[in-house]
Amino acid sequence: MTHRKNTSVLGFDLDGVILDHTKNKVRLASKLGIKISADKTPSEIIKKHLPDKIYHNFQEILYDDPVISRSSPVMPGLKNTLAKIKASGLNFFLISRRRNPDKTVNLMKYHKIWPEYFNEKNTFFVDNKEDKDIRAKKLGITHYIDDEITVLNLLVSVQNKFLFDNLNVFKNSENYTRIRSWAEFNKILNKLT
Numbered sequence: 001m002t003h004r005k006n007t008s009v010l011g012f013d014l015d016g017v018i019l020d021h022t023k024n025k026v027r028l029a030s031k032l033g034i035k036i037s038a039d040k041t042p043s044e045i046i047k048k049h050l051p052d053k054i055y056h057n058f059q060e061i062l063y064d065d066p067v068i069s070r071s072s073p074v075m076p077g078l079k080n081t082l083a084k085i086k087a088s089g090l091n092f093f094l095i096s097r098r099r100n101p102d103k104t105v106n107l108m109k110y111h112k113i114w115p116e117y118f119n120e121k122n123t124f125f126v127d128n129k130e131d132k133d134i135r136a137k138k139l140g141i142t143h144y145i146d147d148e149i150t151v152l153n154l155l156v157s158v159q160n161k162f163l164f165d166n167l168n169v170f171k172n173s174e175n176y177t178r179i180r181s182w183a184e185f186n187k188i189l190n191k192l193t
């Protein structure tokens with residue numbers, strides 16, 4: 001009897017994995033008088049360049065301003081890979097720390113990834129980084145993609161962790177498989193299906 005390989009359960013982060021805020025972050029920082037280059041925009045890096053108070057406000061505008069929030073595009077190749085995942089029959093989930101689920105769902109509708117790929121059944125909102133692991137464990141997630149190393153560090157229940165690094169800035173991160181694009185994830189997907 002052969003074992004079916006079809007037991008992988010995929011999990012994704014939203015910001016910096018599904019949505020690309022790079023250009024908006026550069027623009028917004030510049031409006032606040034802080035010059036930031038694209039390679040400094042990943043969440044864990046930009047925090048070091050913006051004072052705490054400004055960062056909070058910065059995040060709010062980025063995620064909640066009706067015009068700005070919609071102007072961050074989906075990552076290149078995202079929909080192609082999501083279509084492949086959906087067709088493969090693998091289960092997949094979104095786990096996000098966004099503070100405002102309703103607004104986030106509307107944003108996903110705007111980008112045509114809700115209900116095409118994500119819906120009430122496979123989308124979860126959690127409060128903090130630790131909660132991501134609690135949720136991942138409940139869902140039986142085997143493969144998770146996040147753009148923050150600190151999140152991956154806390155995902156102790158997940159066996160296969162991928163650092164999404166579309167800007168190619170985490171070259172020294174050896175603990176996790178780095179993927180630089182959704183097209184690159186296709187190769188991994190081929191092995192799972």
Ligand SMILES: [Mg+2]
Nearest residue numbers: 013015016147
């Ligand atoms: Mg993220």
